[in-house]
Amino acid sequence: MPNHIVAVNEVSKSYRRDSIKIPVLENINLAVPEGEFLALMGPSGSGKTTLLNLIAGIDRPDTGTIVVANDEVTKLSESQMADWRARHIGFIFQFYNLIPVLTAYENVELPLLLTKLSKKERDEHVKTALGVVGLSDRMKHYPKQLSGGQQQRVAIARAIVADPTLIVADEPTGDLDKVSATEILTLLERLNREFKKSIVMVTHDQRAADKAHLVRHLDKGELV
Amino acid sequence: MKILKLIFKNTLRHPLRTILTFLGIAIVTFAFGFIRTAISAWYAGVEASAQNRMVVLNATSLMFPLPLSYRDKIAQIPGVQSVGTANWFGAYYKDPKDFFANFAVDDKYLAMYSEFVTPPEQLAAYKQERNACIIGRKLANRFGWKLGDAVQLTGTIFYGQWDFVVRGIYDGAHATTDETAFLFHWDYINERMKQESPELADYPGWFVIQIADDVNPVAIGEIIDGNFKNSPAETKTETERAFNLSFIAMAGTIMTAMEVISIVVVLIILLVLANTMAMTARERMSEYAVLKTLGFRPLHLVGLISGESLLIALGGFVVGLGALFFIFKNFSVVITKLSNGFFGIFNLTDNTIALTFASALMVGIVAAIFPTWRAVRMRIADGLHRVA
Numbered sequence: 001m002p003n004h005i006v007a008v009n010e011v012s013k014s015y016r017r018d019s020i021k022i023p024v025l026e027n028i029n030l031a032v033p034e035g036e037f038l039a040l041m042g043p044s045g046s047g048k049t050t051l052l053n054l055i056a057g058i059d060r061p062d063t064g065t066i067v068v069a070n071d072e073v074t075k076l077s078e079s080q081m082a083d084w085r086a087r088h089i090g091f092i093f094q095f096y097n098l099i100p101v102l103t104a105y106e107n108v109e110l111p112l113l114l115t116k117l118s119k120k121e122r123d124e125h126v127k128t129a130l131g132v133v134g135l136s137d138r139m140k141h142y143p144k145q146l147s148g149g150q151q152q153r154v155a156i157a158r159a160i161v162a163d164p165t166l167i168v169a170d171e172p173t174g175d176l177d178k179v180s181a182t183e184i185l186t187l188l189e190r191l192n193r194e195f196k197k198s199i200v201m202v203t204h205d206q207r208a209a210d211k212a213h214l215v216r217h218l219d220k221g222e223l224v
Numbered sequence: 225m226k227i228l229k230l231i232f233k234n235t236l237r238h239p240l241r242t243i244l245t246f247l248g249i250a251i252v253t254f255a256f257g258f259i260r261t262a263i264s265a266w267y268a269g270v271e272a273s274a275q276n277r278m279v280v281l282n283a284t285s286l287m288f289p290l291p292l293s294y295r296d297k298i299a300q301i302p303g304v305q306s307v308g309t310a311n312w313f314g315a316y317y318k319d320p321k322d323f324f325a326n327f328a329v330d331d332k333y334l335a336m337y338s339e340f341v342t343p344p345e346q347l348a349a350y351k352q353e354r355n356a357c358i359i360g361r362k363l364a365n366r367f368g369w370k371l372g373d374a375v376q377l378t379g380t381i382f383y384g385q386w387d388f389v390v391r392g393i394y395d396g397a398h399a400t401t402d403e404t405a406f407l408f409h410w411d412y413i414n415e416r417m418k419q420e421s422p423e424l425a426d427y428p429g430w431f432v433i434q435i436a437d438d439v440n441p442v443a444i445g446e447i448i449d450g451n452f453k454n455s456p457a458e459t460k461t462e463t464e465r466a467f468n469l470s471f472i473a474m475a476g477t478i479m480t481a482m483e484v485i486s487i488v489v490v491l492i493i494l495l496v497l498a499n500t501m502a503m504t505a506r507e508r509m510s511e512y513a514v515l516k517t518l519g520f521r522p523l524h525l526v527g528l529i530s531g532e533s534l535l536i537a538l539g540g541f542v543v544g545l546g547a548l549f550f551i552f553k554n555f556s557v558v559i560t561k562l563s564n565g566f567f568g569i570f571n572l573t574d575n576t577i578a579l580t581f582a583s584a585l586m587v588g589i590v591a592a593i594f595p596t597w598r599a600v601r602m603r604i605a606d607g608l609h610r611v612a
Contacts (some may be wrong), residue, residue: 050605058517058604079521086519093608097514101233111518113227158518 004067005166005198006032006055011064013050024050026221028064032214037192037199038210039086046218048202049170055200056168057090058079069165086114090159090197094171100141104130105139106152111162131155132195133187149180156187160197167191169201173208185211227524231531238504245500246540249587252493253544253580254551257485260576260597261552263479266472268400273465277336278441280448281430281467283458287311289427290457301447303439308333310411311429315377315386317367324363326377326406328413334358336434339397340405346371346392354412358392360403362556369393377406382413382424401573432464490583497591501533505595512599513607520598529599530592537588541581548572 008030014023024047032038040048047053053059054066063080066073069088076084098107108129112122130136133153143151152172159167169188173181191197201212209215215224235242280298282288292309299307311328331351334340342350342358350356359369369375373390388408396403410428417425435444443462451460462470472479505512512525551559552572 053605056517082516082521085517091514091517093514097510097608099230099511101237102230106229110515114519115359122227223504 040136042218088165090164092169094174129161249540250543277464279467283460292426306434328410340394341395350391356391357388357408362403533592534588541584
């Protein structure tokens with residue numbers, strides 16, 4: 001039996017809009033083996049991002065359990081969850097979500113400010129991460145001075161700089177042109193293949209899903 | 225890269241908004257400090273009151289004088305060391321708008337006010353000349369008067385033209401000492417009154433007494449007032465502090481209004497900064513969500529938002545305070561002139577600086593409370609959703 005990096009068991013999640021309860025996920029079970037590159041696909045409103053948020057520990061399920069990197073995320077308090085995310089999860093967002101007043105270097109350094117690394121060690125980590133994404137020559141550039149593809153690569157460098165156990169990516173190519181999207185997908189594929197990073201990616205894009213080893217479909221809150 | 229650097233960079237993210245808010249706080253700091261200083265100036269007479277000086281005045285009103293014969297009787301009372309005579313002269317120089325305090329006083333009165341520091345040779349020259357006067361440094365600067373200058377005042381109580389020669393210019397021994405007074409010989413008006421209006425002669429406005437340190441002022445006051453009970457001019461004896469406070473009470477409503485204005489001014493800028501911080505935080509909710517996602521804790525967000533708010537508030541405070549120092553150092557004479565001598569003492573006190581700083585600090589902290597609360601309570605998923 002393979003070692004699972006993510007184990008989702010009987011998870012349900014609903015939101016309240018005024019007095020109306022809107023079910024988003026129902027009795028979801030999902031296991032992601034370590035080192036896997038999983039793509040979650042499905043139409044808008046199917047619950048893909050909600051499931052990703054639950055796995056990443058930025059939201060809590062109504063029922064069920066989620067175990068990631070041998071930690072039962074659902075049992076952690078808010079502050080424990082914050083520490084856990086910093087240690088285990090690397091995030092890549094559709095709209096990059098870089099801090100506009102910080103340079104590429106400073107954006108990538110952000111997660112390391114929460115660690116006990118020295119300034120020199122942080123510097124080494126940041127330069128290595130930016131080197132992996134091919135942006136060593138753009139360290140001092142601000143986000144607005146970079147193209148969309150370059151900004152997403154900075155976001156990927158930020159996601160991997162603390163050497164997380166799991167990378168979660170929410171529509172990482174959703175805001176990019178075809179060429180940039182291909183670059184990003186190639187980079188994610190490389191992170192999975194060369195650096196053995198486990199990746200869970202939400203996407204609409206079939207080309208993106210084709211890069212993954214495993215594709216699961218969500219529809220109306222259920223895995224199909 | 226540290227959190228402080230992020231705070232600093234965030235502050236400069238919308239330069240125009242930050243500069244306008246910053247200037248607003250600087251102006252309010254200036255206004256608040258100015259108003260508080262004006263209030264302090266008004267109370268300066270009370271602060272400068274001596275513990276061992278008392279004032280004996282007509283029990284009916286300060287408007288009514290006392291017989292000069294009381295002076296010797298008061299001087300006989302055990303515990304009284306000295307009795308000085310004074311009159312409010314109420315004259316003006318050239319234009320009635322050129323108001324300043326002018327008093328006719330005798331030498332004993334002058335000797336009691338050691339905080340009016342006059343060079344000995346000037347004091348000696350003053351004593352030798354009947355129409356000589358001693359003026360405060362600020363008054364001299366205000367009108368450009370120098371030693372030896374002839375000054376003519378127009379009387380409003382003691383009518384007519386009154387000629388004086390400036391023989392002394394005094395400096396205040398303390399920051400709270402009034403340097404705008406005009407003092408001259410009581411005998412000068414008394415002699416002229418004997419000729420022109422005998423009914424006004426030998427009637428000083430009040431007496432100032434100096435008492436021994438070990439004497440109870442209340443007891444002395446009771447003895448003095450008891451001596452003149454049932455006489456045509458009963459007396460009211462009080463400490464100099466109480467006497468000065470009774471003057472201030474006359475303008476109590478104005479002072480209260482000024483205090484209220486100073487508080488309102490601070491509340492207005494609090495709302496302005498709170499609005500700025502609320503806008504700022506609303507625009508950055510997605511960034512706060514990202515920071516939380518990366519593992520930053522609520523305390524980090526508190527530091528980021530309140531740090532920015534405090535940076536703007538305290539930065540504005542420093543600029544406003546600098547402007548206050550500059551204005552008071554270089555334009556205090558102008559202020560005294562513009563206020564027609566109403567504010568003779570215009571010093572930025574430590575208390576005013578501390579109060580202004582505390583106000584800026586309070587504004588910085590309170591303005592950050594609501595946006596910080598929102599950012600801390602925000603669900604990460606909701607914050608990230610704002611981007612899309």
